[in-house]
Amino acid sequence: xxxxxxxxxxxxxxxxxxxxxxxxxxxxxxxxxxxxxxxxxxxxxxxxxxxxxxxxxxxxxxxxxxxxxxxxxxxxxxxxxxxxxxxxxxxxxxxxxxxxxxxxxxxxxxxxxxxxxxxxxxxxxxxxxxxxxxxxxxxxxxxxxxxxxxxxxxxxxxxxxxxxxxxxxxxxxxxxxxxxxxxxxxxxxxxxxxxxxxxxxxxxxxxxxxxxxxxxxxxxxxxxxxxxxxx
Ligand SMILES: CC(=O)CC(=O)C(=O)O
Numbered sequence: 001x002x003x004x005x006x007x008x009x010x011x012x013x014x015x016x017x018x019x020x021x022x023x024x025x026x027x028x029x030x031x032x033x034x035x036x037x038x039x040x041x042x043x044x045x046x047x048x049x050x051x052x053x054x055x056x057x058x059x060x061x062x063x064x065x066x067x068x069x070x071x072x073x074x075x076x077x078x079x080x081x082x083x084x085x086x087x088x089x090x091x092x093x094x095x096x097x098x099x100x101x102x103x104x105x106x107x108x109x110x111x112x113x114x115x116x117x118x119x120x121x122x123x124x125x126x127x128x129x130x131x132x133x134x135x136x137x138x139x140x141x142x143x144x145x146x147x148x149x150x151x152x153x154x155x156x157x158x159x160x161x162x163x164x165x166x167x168x169x170x171x172x173x174x175x176x177x178x179x180x181x182x183x184x185x186x187x188x189x190x191x192x193x194x195x196x197x198x199x200x201x202x203x204x205x206x207x208x209x210x211x212x213x214x215x216x217x218x219x220x221x222x223x224x225x226x227x228x229x230x231x
Contacts, residue, residue, distance in 0.1 A: 012061040014086065014195075015142040016105060017221060023086050023104065026193030028056040028138050030082075030111055031180055034199025035172050041202050051175045051183050054128050056111075056197075060138040064108070067226040068136040070209045074114035079207055080200035081158035081166045081215040081223075083151060084109035085177055086143055087194045091185045099181035102190070105143035106151065108215055108223035109197050110158075112137035115206070138197070141223040149219050151177055158215035160207055168201030170217070 013022035031051050033039040039046045062068055071077060088104025111132070118131025153171035157164060175183070180196060188194075207213060209229045216222040 009059060012058045014061070014107065014140050015063070017142050017144045017148075023143055024193050025058040025061055025195055026191060028058060028060065028195045028197065029053050029184060030056060030132065030197040031175065031199040034174050034180075035168065035201040036174060037168070037172070037202035038200055038204065041204070046174045048174070051180050053184065054132050056133050056138045060133055060135060062136040062139050062225075064139055064141040064221070064223045064225070066136070066139070067228050070227050070230045071112075071114065071134050071137070072230065073130065074116055076114070076116040076206055077208075077227075078113045078115045078204050079158060079160065079165070079213050079225075080111040080113055080204050081156060082109045082111050082197045082200050083156060083170060083173075083177075083217055084140055084195055084197045085181075087181070087190055087196075088146075088192050090189065090191050091181060092189045094182050094185040096176075096178040096182045099185060100178040102181060103146045103177065104192065105145045106149055106220060107143040108141040108217050108220050110139035110213065110215065110223060110225055111197050111200060112139065112225075113204075115204075139223060139225050140195075141221045144220050154218035156201060156215075156217045158203070158213065160205070160211055160213055162214075165205055166201050166203035166215070168203075172201060173198060
């Protein structure tokens with residue numbers, strides 16, 4: 001082969017606290033309904049048998065503190081504040097201890113959602129791609145290495161224009177990060193660069209052009225996103 005027919009998109013990467021090099025994104029997995037109160041506000045229940053997932057394209061990534069246009073194809077665009085983790089070692093069919101040891105770091109994330117398109121998918125028993133896989137819809141703040149921070153029931157919160165909308169504890173997660181990585185490794189050969197967003201607590205809601213979203217998890221770099229007018 002003598003090269004590609006056209007230029008390929010650059011690899012998306014997340015800054016890491018205290019590191020010059022960035023964390024290159026391979027895949028973005030997202031856990032659905034990992035907080036009972038959010039499952040209830042969506043009219044559902046958590047699945048206690050096993051976690052379940054949807055996927056966002058790496059090209060959906062945007063760095064925290066960006067200003068991005070209100071996306072096309074929705075009249076009900078929602079924020080979802082989440083804890084994200086990035087893997088730093090390969091794992092396949094890992095137990096919880098191996099899974100935990102493979103986590104490179106953690107960061108705040110926003111799983112931006114076209115709620116109307118997601119509902120459409122649910123109503124017609126179709127996939128959620130248009131609801132979840134959104135350009136600029138996988139927002140991530142810089143990662144903190146796992147050696148410097150571990151999830152231990154820290155506060156997770158989000159505000160829109162300064163008004164608190166989501167406020168919970170990481171202890172409320174149905175599936176722990178080790179359980180999630182272990183379970184997902186039963187389906188994929190997970191590798192460094194694979195990112196997992198671990199689900200959102202209750203209090204999701206709509207945003208409009210001009211809104212500023214800010215969020216945080218105690219001990220991690222905060223996250224922000226501002227919405228400008230649609231293109
Ligand atoms: C019901 C959802 O929006 C799924 C999801 O993104 C989450 O629970 O987090």
